[in-house]
Amino acid sequence: MSDINPKEASATTAAANAAVMDGVLDFSDRQSFEDAGRGFIATIDPITITRESDGKTTYDLEAVKFLEGEAPATANPSLWRMAQLNGLNHGLFEVVSGIYQVRSFDIANMTLIKGETGWIVIDPLTSSESSAAALALANRELGERPVKAIIITHSHADHFAGTLGVVDPADVASGKIPLVTPVGFTQESLSENVLAGPVMQRRATYMYGNLLKPDPKAFLTTGLGAALSMGTTGFVPPNDEICETGETRVLDGIEIEFQMTPGTEAPAEMVFFFPQFKALCMSEITSHHMHNVYTPRGAQVRDALAWSAQINESIDLFGDRLEVEFASHHWPIWGRERAVDYLKKQRDLYKYVHDQSLRLANLGYNKEEVAEQLELPTSLAKEFYNRDYYGALAANAKAVYVKYLGHFDGNPANLFPHPPTAAGARYVKFMGGADNVIAQARQSFDDGDYRWVAEVLNHVIMADETNTEAKLLAADALEQLGYQAESGPWRNFYLCGALELRHGVPEGRPLQVSEGMAAGMPLENLFQAMAVRLNGPKADGKNFAFNFEFTDTKESYELTLENCVLNYFPGRSNPRPTATLKLATLDFKLLMLQVRDAATLMGDGKLEIEGEALxxxxxxxxxxxxNPRWPIVTPRPAWS
Structure with missing residues (x-):
């Protein structure tokens, strides 16, 4: 029987990883290493960031120094190479005189533009601790300068949740400091991080390897960056929005030309050009990898065709003027010819995935068959920046299919399949029982067919979560798949799955939105989040109408519960409410997000209720x- 300890690479895995070295990639090419180290100024030693309030470590790259060695058999050598580029190149770098980046203080880069009197900060990272440390490093090495403006490229939290580490929100609210975002940023960032936040956060623990310890047999990288900061998050509403391509701004004396790129890597996103520096910031539209058309943490399926078209528009708008291209992740590319060639091949990467996936779909293949067949042409596949380090070709092919055709493949047998536990019990019965399935799966494992072992044993586990033999063998199969994966998220998913099968679901604290995030959250988003949390069956037969009077903003809202649905109406009051609540907007947010309770607010004189308080x-x-840590690879609790 298998045991609960990590295993060595099997002979099959070792051979598969060795074969990568003999494939289309040229591992003797060191250009990426030269670019990743170019312009280095300084870093912090040790590369560890802590939170002042409690001393908690929020970011630590000290443990990945093993990446200085050669790739072991337990790692795809292509992913190992990317892990080295991200994990071993950290600190402050000069892009060109006047543009600087702090890299690998988080999963993303924080870019600083030297304005006439201070810093223009682009993308202040995921946490306040990381962004504050990045700004402090720049001030230490380049001279103390105040933050004069902030640009947030798009609506993903690793680019905005650390804003409070570099700016006082009061200075943004007053207009003293411009905070520039693409139009729709507030709605998109909060809908993704709040409405579907709990399920995304749970899946993100797998995707980013938060549960794994840095080790050649465990966490190597996220692919998108060295690691994700686990510090304090916040949200600051913008005071300036870019709405159309061609808009310009002058921030602290620096002219910036904007291009809108919505519906590509993020629903609200933009790229921009600095004429003074001949520098193009591509946000996260292009990076040194294939990105996710569908991200395994869960998000809206992205439009690969629009993605390709927007890169092409960037080439048309800026290609003949740029001298350097940089982005919100990874390292820059210097020289017009190299940069434009890179942009063209990234453009063609997403166009090829889009066109060929639909070609195969139109021949009648379902999404699994499309994913199994699709391969990149050598001209695209040979480029390291087109590899699966964060996205994955198979997943992106399926995403294109789903974008156009949905999850159903047309086969009526798949129209309403049983859920995993019910299907598992039936499969195992048809297969002659769990012992027979495990015996055959063990032979498949010996044959190196790890995909099948994981698939078939999932049925056994879903039918009987107490079957330790099945769980441990499935864990061993997932582990070998992780060792072979070129994608950082796929490796992390496989290895986190093995961890859960061997040790169970880890404990976690109840999900709670931070005060910093709550403070910046518009009321509309909070009411939407409340509606998502309402348990419809429990609400059956309930009819309420509440008026809310916000003492700080003088706004009023009506909130109704009827037909098991929560609706809200800004600027409206019910003449015969169930109750009327008077309080400040922040206190209301903290109350509904369960950061504060009603009794405490009433005791402090911050909440007044007229009518039926009960x-x-x-x-x-x-x-x-x-629950922040529900099972993923074992059965979920039965629903009532």
Missing amino acids: AFAELAGLFDKF
């Missing part, structure tokens, strides 16, 4: 509390 307490009892 009805509001009853409403509060109708909201689900999301």
Whole structure:
């Protein structure tokens, strides 16, 4: 029987990883290493960031120094190379005189533009601790300068949640410091991080390897960056939005030309050009990898065709003027010819995935068959920056299929399949019982068919989560798949799955939105989040109407519960409410996000309730509390 300890690479895995060295990639090419180290100024030693309030380590690259060695058999050598580029190149770098980046203080880069009197900060990272450390390093090495403006490229948290580490939100609210975003940024960033936040956060623990320890048999990299900061998050609403391609801004004396790129890597995103520096910031539209058309943490499927078209528009708008291209992840490319060639091949990467996936779909293949067949042509596949380090070709092919055709493949047998536990019990019965399935799976494991072992044993586990033999063998199969993966997220998913099968679901604290995130969250988004948390069956037969009067903004809202649905109406009051609540907007947010309780707010004189106070307490009892660590590779609790 298997045991719970990590294993060595099997002979099959060792051979598969060795074969990568003999494939289309030229591992003797060191250009990426030269570019990743170019312009280095300084870093922090040790490369560890902590939170002042409690001393908690929020970011630490000290443990990945093993990447200085050669790739072991437990790692795809292509992914190992990317892990080296991200994990071993950290600190402050000069892109050109006047443009600097702090890299690998988080999963993303923070870019600083030297304005006439201070810094223009681009993308202040995921956490306040990381962004503050990045700014402090720049000030230490380049001279103390105040932050004069902030640009956030798009609506993903690793680019904005650390804003409070570099700016006082009051200075943004007053207009003293411009905070520039693409139009739709607030709605898109909060809908992704709040409405679907709990499920995304759970899946993100797998995708980013948060549960894994840095080790040649465990965490190597996220692919998108060295590691994800686990520090304090916040949200600051923008005070300036870019709405159309061709708009310009002058921030602290620096002219910037903007191009809108919505619906590509993020629903709200933009890229921009600095004429003074002949520098193009491509946000996250292009990076040194194939990106996710569908991200395994869960998000809206992205438009590969629009993605390709927007890169082409960037080439048309800026290609004949740029001398350097940089982005929100990885390292820059210097020289017009090299940069434009890179942009063209990234453009053609997404166009090829789009066109060929649809070609195969139109021949009648389903999404699994499309993914199995699709391969990049050598001209694209040979480029390291087109490899699967973060996205994956197979997943992106399926995403194109789903974008146009949805999850259903047309086969009526797949129209309404059983859920995993019910299907698992039936499969195992048809296969002659769990012992027979495990015996055959063990032979498949010996044959190196790890994909099949993981698939077939999933049925056994879903039918009987107490079957330790099945779980341990499935863990061994997932582990070998992880060792072979070229994609950082795929490796992390496989290895986190093995971890859960061997050790169970790890404990986690209840999900809670930070005060910094709550403070910046518009009320509209909060009411939407409340509606998502409402347990419909529990609300059956309940009818309430609450008026909210916000003492700080003088705004009023009506909130109704009817037909098991929560609706909100800004600027409206019910003449015969169940109750009326008077409080400040922040206190309301903290109350509904369960950061504060009603009794405490009332005791502090911050909440006044007129009418049926118990009805509001009853409403509060109708909201689900999301478990941050539900099972992923073992059965979920039965629903009622």
